[in-house]
Amino acid sequence: MVLRLNIDQIELPTRDWICKVQIVEISRPRESLDKKCTFQNFILEDEEECQIKAVMYSDEIEQYADTLKLLHTYLISTAKVKVSPTSYGKPIHKLYWILDKETVIAEIKPSDAVEKPLPLPTKLNITTFDRIPHLLVDSAAEIDILAIVLRCGPQKNAGRSHHRCREITLCDNQKNQFLFTLWEDFGEIEGHEIASQMATAADLLIILGRSIGISTYHGLSLQTRYNSTVRVNPNYPQAVALMNWAKENKTALLSCPSDKTSTSSSIAPMRVSTAAQQLLSIADISSASSMGVLSLDAQMAILDEFQDFCVLECSGCKQKKRTKDRKDFDCPKCKRTTALVPRCSFQIDLLDNTGTTTASISAELGEKLLSMTAEDIFEITCTKRQSLSLNHVHEMLSDRLFNIQLRKSSWASSNTTHATLSILSYMEKQHAPHTTTDRTSKKIKPLEISEVEVTATTTAAGSSNAPPKFQPPTPAKKV
Numbered sequence: 001m002v003l004r005l006n007i008d009q010i011e012l013p014t015r016d017w018i019c020k021v022q023i024v025e026i027s028r029p030r031e032s033l034d035k036k037c038t039f040q041n042f043i044l045e046d047e048e049e050c051q052i053k054a055v056m057y058s059d060e061i062e063q064y065a066d067t068l069k070l071l072h073t074y075l076i077s078t079a080k081v082k083v084s085p086t087s088y089g090k091p092i093h094k095l096y097w098i099l100d101k102e103t104v105i106a107e108i109k110p111s112d113a114v115e116k117p118l119p120l121p122t123k124l125n126i127t128t129f130d131r132i133p134h135l136l137v138d139s140a141a142e143i144d145i146l147a148i149v150l151r152c153g154p155q156k157n158a159g160r161s162h163h164r165c166r167e168i169t170l171c172d173n174q175k176n177q178f179l180f181t182l183w184e185d186f187g188e189i190e191g192h193e194i195a196s197q198m199a200t201a202a203d204l205l206i207i208l209g210r211s212i213g214i215s216t217y218h219g220l221s222l223q224t225r226y227n228s229t230v231r232v233n234p235n236y237p238q239a240v241a242l243m244n245w246a247k248e249n250k251t252a253l254l255s256c257p258s259d260k261t262s263t264s265s266s267i268a269p270m271r272v273s274t275a276a277q278q279l280l281s282i283a284d285i286s287s288a289s290s291m292g293v294l295s296l297d298a299q300m301a302i303l304d305e306f307q308d309f310c311v312l313e314c315s316g317c318k319q320k321k322r323t324k325d326r327k328d329f330d331c332p333k334c335k336r337t338t339a340l341v342p343r344c345s346f347q348i349d350l351l352d353n354t355g356t357t358t359a360s361i362s363a364e365l366g367e368k369l370l371s372m373t374a375e376d377i378f379e380i381t382c383t384k385r386q387s388l389s390l391n392h393v394h395e396m397l398s399d400r401l402f403n404i405q406l407r408k409s410s411w412a413s414s415n416t417t418h419a420t421l422s423i424l425s426y427m428e429k430q431h432a433p434h435t436t437t438d439r440t441s442k443k444i445k446p447l448e449i450s451e452v453e454v455t456a457t458t459t460a461a462g463s464s465n466a467p468p469k470f471q472p473p474t475p476a477k478k479v
Contacts, residue, residue: 002077007050007093010081018077020108021046022118025210026070027229028189029061041227042068042099043092043210044076049123054079054097064099067107071235073117077104092125122237124208129176133220133293133405133424142211142225146238147172147180148246149205150253152195155187166191170207170222171253173245179221180209182230190230197232204246204253208234216407220293220424283354285408285421294406297429298350300397305390307347309370310377312340324382342378344370348423350404359406359421369393402426 003009003017010017025043032039040061042054056064068074080098084091099105108115127135127143135141147170155166166187170180182191197205213225224230233239246253280296313320316334323340331338344366347358367373370393380386405424 006048007044007046007052008048010095012081012083012095014081016078018075019046020073020075020115020118022073022121023068023070024051024121024123025229025231026068027227028185030226033226041229044097045118045121045123047118049121050093051123052093052095052097053084053091054099056099060099060101063101064105067105071120073108073115075104075106075108075115077106079103120235124236124238126238129170129172129178130174132178132214132222133295135214135292142213142227145170145207145209145212145222146234146236146242147178147207147209148242148253149194149198149207150177152191152198154195155191164188166195168194173242175253180212181215181221181223183224186224186228186230190232193232203243204250206233206239206243206246207231208236208239216422216424220405220407281354282350282352282357285406286355286357292408293424294408295403296350296352296406297401297403298352299400300402300404300426301349301351302346302390302393302397303349304347306387309344309346309366309381309388310342310374311345312378313343315339315341318343342374342382344372344374344377357421359404359423361423365423365425401429403429 001016003014005014005017005019007019007021010019021044023042024045025041027041029038029040031037038058038061040056042056043051044054045051056068076097076099080100080103081095082098084094084096108117110117124146125144126146129145129147132143135143149168150171151169153167155164157163158165164184164187166182168180168182168191170178194205194207208231209222209224209228211225211228213223213228215221215223233243278295280294282296282298285294285296311320312323312326314331314334316331316336316338319331319333320343321329321340326340326342328337328339330336343363345360345362346366348361348369350357350359361369363374367377370377370388370390372388377388380388404426406421407424408419408421
C-alpha cells in the first residue's frame with residue numbers, strides 16, 4: 001500500500017510513499033568539485049509549506065530537463081532519503097532526497113481533474129541586512145537574502161588569482177547596502193543576466209539569493225557559494241512588495257552616498273544603518289564577553305611605523321605564511337602548486353574618551369587607508385627593505401572621527417582565550433575637536449578571557465568628553 005505523506009512524515013525507513021510537492025527553487029546543473037559527476041539541486045515544498053532539498057545527478061538531469069520546471073507541482077514517489085550534512089550551515093530540513101532512476105515523478109497539470117497544482121509559494125527564510133553584522137560569521141554558514149540591485153560591475157579577475165568574479169551592490173528597504181560577489185560561473189551567467197536587464201529595465205531589479213555565504217576577508221560582504229542560487233525578480237509576495245518600494249524610492253536609492261565608506265570594493269560599500277547597531281565605547285568593547293560585529297566612534301592612528309604592513313598568503317586558499325619568499329610552493333590545502341601573493345595587513349590604534357585599543361586592518365581596506373597596493377607595500381618593505389612613508393596617512397587621520405565597525409573574535413591558548421579586533425569598515429563622521437593628548441593614558445592591553453570570566457585592562461583617557469587627539473609618532477631609528 002502506498003502512503004500519501006507530507007515531507008515531515010517521511011523518515012529514513014519509510015517505504016512506499018508518495019508526496020505532493022512544488023519546485024520552489026531549481027539550480028543550474030553544476031559539475032561536482034571532484035569533476036566526477038554533474039548534479040542539480042532543487043527545493044521542494046509540500047501542502048503544509050514544509051521544505052526539503054532534493055538533488056539529481058547526471059543521466060536523470062538530462063532525462064527530466066523538459067519535465068521539472070520552477071513552480072510546477074509534482075507527485076514524487078520513493079525518492080532516496082538521506083541525512084542532510086551540516087557542514088554548510090543549518091540545512092532547511094534534517095533529511096534530503098535523491099531523485100534517481102528508480103524515483104517516480106509525475107507532473108500535476110492545471111487541467112488535471114483529480115489533483116490540482118499547489119498555489120504559488122509565499123514562504124521565505126530570509127536573513128535581513130540589519131541582522132547580518134550581528135551574526136557570528138562561520139566560514140561554512142549560508143543564508144538566504146532578498147534585495148534590490150543598485151549597481152552591477154563588470155566580470156573581472158580577483159586580484160592576482162585566476163578566479164573570475166563580478167561585484168554588485170545590494171540594498172534593502174532600510175537603505176542598508178552590501179557588496180555581493182558572484183564568483184566564477186555565477187558572475188558569467190547570473191551576473192550577465194543582471195547586467196543585461198539593468199541596461200534595459202526601467203525599474204530596479206530584485207534578487208533572491210539562496211545559500212549565500214558571508215565573508216569578512218575584505219570587510220563584511222556577501223558571496224556566492226558552490227550550492228548558491230540567484231534568481232532575478234522572483235514571483236513572491238515579499239519580492240513584489242520590495243519591488244514596489246524600490247520603484248517609489250528609486251531616485252533616493254541611486255543617490256545613496258557611498259564615497260565616504262571604505263570597504264572591500266571600489267564600486268560598492270557595506271553600509272548598515274547605525275540605528276540597527278548599538279554604539280559602544282572602547283571600554284565597553286574591551287570588557288564585553290560577547291563576540292561578533294560591534295560599532296563605535298573613534299579616532300584612528302598608526303603609532304607603530306615599523307611593523308610589517310603586509311603578509312604573504314596562498315593565492316588559492318588565502319592561508320597566511322610566515323615566509324617573505326614568493327617562490328611557488330605545494331599548498332597542502334589546495335593540493336596543487338600555487339603562488340604566494342602579498343596581502344596588506346597591519347595594526348591600527350583606536351582612541352575615544354574612554355581609552356585606546358589596537359585593531360587589525362587588512363586587504364583592500366588597508367590599501368585604501370595607506371593609498372598603496374599590497375604589491376607596492378611588499379616591494380618597499382620586503383624587497384627593498386625600507387620603511388613606509390606614512391606622513392600622508394598621519395595628516396589624513398589627524399583630527400578626524402570615524403564610525404568603525406569591528407569584528408571581535410577569539411582564539412584559545414592553554415587555559416586562556418584571547419580576543420582580537422579587526423576592522424570591517426569605517427566611515428568618516430566629522431572633524432574631531434582639537435584637544436591635547438593625555439600623556440598619562442595607557443593603551444588597553446590585549447583582551448584575555450578566562451574560562452569563567454572576562455578580564456580586561458581598561459584605560460581612562462581623561463575626563464573630557466571630547467576624544468583626545470592622536471599625535472603622529474616620532475620615528476625611531478630602525479635597528
